[in-house]
Amino acid sequence: MPVLRIPTPLRVYTGGQSDVTVSGVTVSAALADLTARHPDIRPHIMKDDGELRAYVNLFRGEENVANLQGLQTPLAEDDRLRIIPSIAGG
Amino acid sequence: MLPELSHEEILRYSRHLLIPEVGLEGQRKLKASSVLVIGTGGLGSPVDLYLAAAGVGRIGLVDYDVVDTTNLQRQVIHGTSTVGKLKVDSARARMLDLNPDIQVDTYNEPFTSENAMRIAKDYDVIVDGTDNFPTRYLTNDVSVFLGKPNVYGSIYRFEGQASVFYAKEGPCYRCLFPEPPPPGLVPSCAEGGVLGVLPGTIGTIQATEAIKLLLGIGTTLVGRLLIYDALDMTIESVRLRKNPNCRVCGPNADIHELIDYEAFCGVPGHDHESGSAGAGWDIDARQLAELLTEPNPPLLLDVREPHELEISRLPKEVNIPLGSLASRLPELDSARDMVVFCKGGTRSARALELLVSAGFKKVKNLKGGINAWAKEVDPKMPVY
Numbered sequence: 001m002p003v004l005r006i007p008t009p010l011r012v013y014t015g016g017q018s019d020v021t022v023s024g025v026t027v028s029a030a031l032a033d034l035t036a037r038h039p040d041i042r043p044h045i046m047k048d049d050g051e052l053r054a055y056v057n058l059f060r061g062e063e064n065v066a067n068l069q070g071l072q073t074p075l076a077e078d079d080r081l082r083i084i085p086s087i088a089g090g
Numbered sequence: 091m092l093p094e095l096s097h098e099e100i101l102r103y104s105r106h107l108l109i110p111e112v113g114l115e116g117q118r119k120l121k122a123s124s125v126l127v128i129g130t131g132g133l134g135s136p137v138d139l140y141l142a143a144a145g146v147g148r149i150g151l152v153d154y155d156v157v158d159t160t161n162l163q164r165q166v167i168h169g170t171s172t173v174g175k176l177k178v179d180s181a182r183a184r185m186l187d188l189n190p191d192i193q194v195d196t197y198n199e200p201f202t203s204e205n206a207m208r209i210a211k212d213y214d215v216i217v218d219g220t221d222n223f224p225t226r227y228l229t230n231d232v233s234v235f236l237g238k239p240n241v242y243g244s245i246y247r248f249e250g251q252a253s254v255f256y257a258k259e260g261p262c263y264r265c266l267f268p269e270p271p272p273p274g275l276v277p278s279c280a281e282g283g284v285l286g287v288l289p290g291t292i293g294t295i296q297a298t299e300a301i302k303l304l305l306g307i308g309t310t311l312v313g314r315l316l317i318y319d320a321l322d323m324t325i326e327s328v329r330l331r332k333n334p335n336c337r338v339c340g341p342n343a344d345i346h347e348l349i350d351y352e353a354f355c356g357v358p359g360h361d362h363e364s365g366s367a368g369a370g371w372d373i374d375a376r377q378l379a380e381l382l383t384e385p386n387p388p389l390l391l392d393v394r395e396p397h398e399l400e401i402s403r404l405p406k407e408v409n410i411p412l413g414s415l416a417s418r419l420p421e422l423d424s425a426r427d428m429v430v431f432c433k434g435g436t437r438s439a440r441a442l443e444l445l446v447s448a449g450f451k452k453v454k455n456l457k458g459g460i461n462a463w464a465k466e467v468d469p470k471m472p473v474y
Contacts, residue, residue, distance in 0.1 A: 008249045009276045012413035018322075040417065044275060054269040062329045084315065084328065086271050087246040089279035089361070090133040090221040090289065 002030055002075045006041075007085035013041035022081070027058065028071040030081060045083065057084040092118035093147070099191055103145055111307045117145060123304040124148040126213035128201050128229050130155075130177040132279070132289030133219035133243045133296060135167035140297035142185035142192055146304065149185065150213055152197040153177040155360075160474075164286035200359060201225055203348035206232045215300050217241045219293065221279060221361035223270040224351035228359075230255060230263035231348055234338045239312075241299045243292040246276070248285050248321040250292035253311045253330065254299050257339035260313040265333035265340075273356040274440045280361050281436050288320055365435025365462065367442045367455035374457050375466040378429055388427035388454070393441040398433065402460050402471045412437045415444055424450045431456035431463075433474065 004020045014020055020038070024030035028050075035042040045056045051071070052058060058065045059082045065073045075081070095103070095117060106112045112120075125146050127134050130153040141149050155177050157168045172180035178196035185194050197209055201220070210216055210232050218229045218240055226244070233240035239256040242263060255262045295316065302308045314327045337345045352359050366372050373381075381387055390407040392399070399409060410418050412432070422428070428450070432438040435458050442455045456462065464471035 008247045009282075012411075040413075055267060055271040057266060059328045062327070064328070064331070067331055082317075082326075082328070084251075084266070084317070085246075085249075085276065086223075086267050087244045087249065087251065087276055088221060088223045088226055089245040089282075089284055090129050090131055090219050090243065 001077060002079040002081055004030060004034060005080065005082040007083050007087075009085050009087065010041055010044060010083065013044060014038045025075055026071065027060065027065050027073045027075060027081065030075055031071070055086045058082070059084060093121050094118070095121065096191075099145070102189070102191070106144070112305060116305045116307070119305055120145045120301070121147040123215075124150070124213045125215045125217060125300050125304070126150040126152065126210055127217045127219055128152050128225065129219035129221060130165075130167065130181045131161065131219065131221055132164040132245065132284065132286075133293040134181070134217075135165045136290050136293035137217050137219055137297045137300070138167055138181050138185055139188065140294060141300060142189045142194070144297075144301055145189065146192065146301075148193045148195065148213075150195045150197065150209065151178045151181055152199070152201045152209060153181075154198055154200045164284065164289050166290070201228060202359070203228060203351065206348060207236070210238070211236055213238070215239050215241060215303050217243075217296055217300055219243060219296070222359055223355040223357060224359040226263065227270065227354060228348065228351045231338055231345065233257070234262050235347075239303050239310075241296045241303070243289075243296040245284055245288050245292055246279065247283060248288060248319060250288055250318040250320070252292050252295045252299070252316040252318070253314060254303070256310075256312050257332075261330045261332045262336065262339045264338050265336045266315065266330055268333065268335070268337065270355040270357075277437075278361045280363055280434070281432075285320055288318075291318060291320065363434035363436045363459070365439075365458040367435070367439035367457075371439075371442055371453075371455050372457040373429055373454040375463040378456055378463070379467045381429075386427070388429045388452075389423075391422070391428055391430045391441070392432070392460075393430060393437050394432045394460075401474050402464060404431070404460065404463065412441050415441055419445075419448055422450070424448075425452070427452045427454075429454050429456055432459050434459040434461055 001021050004022050006014050022030040022033045103117045157172045167184050168180045178198050182194040216233050234257045242253045244251045316327045318325050390404050392407045392409045393412040430438040430441045438455050445453050461473045464473045
């Protein structure tokens with residue numbers, strides 16, 4: 001099943017887990033699975049209408065899903081998803 | 091005409107001159123070039139040191155802060171002997187000790203919309219080593235407007251990012267992050283901490299990229315974001331593309347001059363805890379000490395992470411970390427007076443907002459956090 005990489009600032013909402021295995025054949029389904037299991041993360045990555053928030057970048061492999069088919073981007077069994085967080089420390 | 095190298099410089103840069111990609115001409119290019127480094131902190135430290143050592147002819151440093159003891163766990167350009175001194179002066183002295191043949195120009199002022207274009211216009215490359223969102227957006231926009239590459243690095247706990255944002259050749263910072271996260275979502279290093287060696291790794295990558303850009307060699311991080319995880323020891327990269335809707339570098343850009351970045355991000359342009367929840371919501375440490383001697387003292391709600399309690403704690407406190415407060419509200423009695431606190435007052439101010447929006451009325455924020463308590467009430471308690 002696809003694995004979703006959770007960035008450090010959001011791990012407080014996944015019980016500290018950095019990699020979450022998700023089920024679903026699209027990005028949308030995978031996010032639904034993630035937020036069903038970790039409901040606290042939902043408002044931090046999605047708006048009420050289910051769209052990704054503007055400061056959240058989701059990548060499938062090396063490519064931003066915004067440059068693919070957005071939330072309808074298909075997922076294969078061995079795909080890796082990754083949320084790129086906006087961090088500012090220096 | 092590139093400047094000549096003296097015999098002393100040829101000896102100093104011997105190991106560069108041996109590399110065909112640098113050579114004598116490359117070293118002369120470095121001598122003729124200039125880099126502006128925004129921030130003289132965790133990222134700025136290795137960037138400044140390595141650019142100085144490499145012989146970049148003119149290096150500008152922008153910072154308005156003074157060296158603090160809590161900086162020294164990662165800001166290796168400074169030292170115990172420079173605590174209390176201006177960061178730009180501390181860094182400049184160390185850089186000129188490493189390499190007296192370079193010029194170091196210092197700007198002891200915050201980098202703002204008012205001075206940024208004036209400061210940055212005469213440099214070839216800009217390095218973003220700041221610690222806050224407003225200055226990152228400002229640094230990006232200045233770089234786009236001046237047509238200069240912005241060598242980006244950012245860190246949090248064990249995780250780092252690096253890229254080269256260069257709108258002439260690829261995406262800019264806003265192409266990836268059109269909007270900042272809402273205030274409070276992403277903790278700063280002052281609140282959340284950072285592994286001291288992490289900015290060393292990311293900063294040296296930034297210095298590498300700056301030198302490659304100046305020399306015009308290799309493949310830079312333009313169009314790629316490097317993601318480093320020190321805990322797993324992985325380095326991965328993702329592809330970045332120009333965002334057609336980018337408001338500063340897209341075809342329909344509508345931002346053509348610098349804006350108010352603190353208003354845009356909703357946070358101040360520095361990573362210092364104000365420690366306040368705003369007028370009327372704060373209580374100071376001495377007032378709290380008096381309240382605790384009365385018959386019905388307030389509940390002390392500590393919203394720090396459990397491992398921070400090993401450093402310091404208040405008697406009879408209740409610990410609910412900020413991240414789980416929303417789901418644990420039923421454990422709290424809204425009829426009882428309550429004082430919320432954390433390390434410095436930032437997380438507790440957010441906890442207070444959450445409590446008030448959930449209907450709690452008798453809540454106060456301990457201004458300056460438990461560190462203020464340690465300084466003002468209990469000198470035996472450590473400050474961290």
